[in-house]
Amino acid sequence: MESLRDAERVIATHFAQSDAPIVVKADRLMAGKGVQVCGTADEAVAFAATVGGTLVIERCVRGVEVSLHVLVDGAVCAPLPLARDHKRLLDGDRGPNTGGMGAIAPVRLPEGVSVDGLMDRCVRPIAVALASRGTPFRGVIFAGLMLDGANPTVLEYNARFGDPETEVLMPLIADDFVSHLLEPGHAAVRVHRGAAAAVVLAARGYPAAPETGRPIVGLDRVPDCHLFHAGTRREGSQVVTNGGRVVVVTARGDDVAEARARAYQGALRISFDGAQFRRDIGGVA
Ligand code: GLY
Numbered sequence: 001m002e003s004l005r006d007a008e009r010v011i012a013t014h015f016a017q018s019d020a021p022i023v024v025k026a027d028r029l030m031a032g033k034g035v036q037v038c039g040t041a042d043e044a045v046a047f048a049a050t051v052g053g054t055l056v057i058e059r060c061v062r063g064v065e066v067s068l069h070v071l072v073d074g075a076v077c078a079p080l081p082l083a084r085d086h087k088r089l090l091d092g093d094r095g096p097n098t099g100g101m102g103a104i105a106p107v108r109l110p111e112g113v114s115v116d117g118l119m120d121r122c123v124r125p126i127a128v129a130l131a132s133r134g135t136p137f138r139g140v141i142f143a144g145l146m147l148d149g150a151n152p153t154v155l156e157y158n159a160r161f162g163d164p165e166t167e168v169l170m171p172l173i174a175d176d177f178v179s180h181l182l183e184p185g186h187a188a189v190r191v192h193r194g195a196a197a198a199v200v201l202a203a204r205g206y207p208a209a210p211e212t213g214r215p216i217v218g219l220d221r222v223p224d225c226h227l228f229h230a231g232t233r234r235e236g237s238q239v240v241t242n243g244g245r246v247v248v249v250t251a252r253g254d255d256v257a258e259a260r261a262r263a264y265q266g267a268l269r270i271s272f273d274g275a276q277f278r279r280d281i282g283g284v285a
Pocket residue numbers: 085099100161162163164165
């Protein structure tokens with residue numbers, strides 16, 4: 001949809017009589033804020049007017065969302081562990097969408113579903129088709145999938161890594177990952193046993209208007225975790241907040257429960273005025 005008038009027409013034609021939620025997406029990068037699941041046609045039109053530009057309007061797809069990252073070199077595809085992002089700001093998947101408040105990997109799949117099956121359905125055909133028409137893709141495909149039982153729907157393809165999925169994927173990789181990037185074409189990436197969980201510490205006001213410039217303490221008191229600085233900067237001898245998502249705390253464990261317990265222990269050692277984080281990352285594995 002290129003104009004608000006088009007959007008109004010499509011919403012009126014396809015959704016006015018239906019009570020199914022309507023998904024309105026901006027067709028550009030919006031730092032996780034370009035999508036709204038709208039309960040009514042009026043809400044959908046209002047959101048379309050707010051974001052403007054080219055829009056995608058879709059029926060709402062229900063299920064469990066998972067992120068499948070695949071290293072692709074022509075027709076050769078090597079999947080990374082399946083990850084799950086937690087996009088809403090608040091516990092229980094409430095509140096506004098964000099760039100991601102935490103992640104886990106691997107995700108336990110429903111009976112009858114495998115990563116290989118998802119690859120065959122959702123990623124390999126794309127890689128094979130691109131290669132066979134002489135336009136091979138080399139890089140990462142990150143497929144956002146919705147699983148309704150054993151039935152996957154592709155929500156989006158990205159030619160980039162997801163965030164905060166990457167923060168749980170990297171610590172699980174047992175190979176030298178850089179060599180996979182420099183010398184692609186491997187059909188598999190070796191990963192560690194167990195799981196990883198990441199908790200995002202965000203600033204007060206995120207995602208609408210995050211506060212910045214707050215001193216962060218405890219960054220040097222977090223053993224057994226990886227700290228990914230997302231929105232920080234140095235100010236003299238201090239590290240201060242400098243964005244909405246400030247620090248991502250990732251830990252590994254034998255399973256998701258152990259990994260999330262360690263990540264939360266780490267997250268609780270870091271503080272800054274107005275810090276907020278979800279308490280239920282990895283609660284639904
Ligand atoms: N975590 C979702 C994304 O990176 O788009």
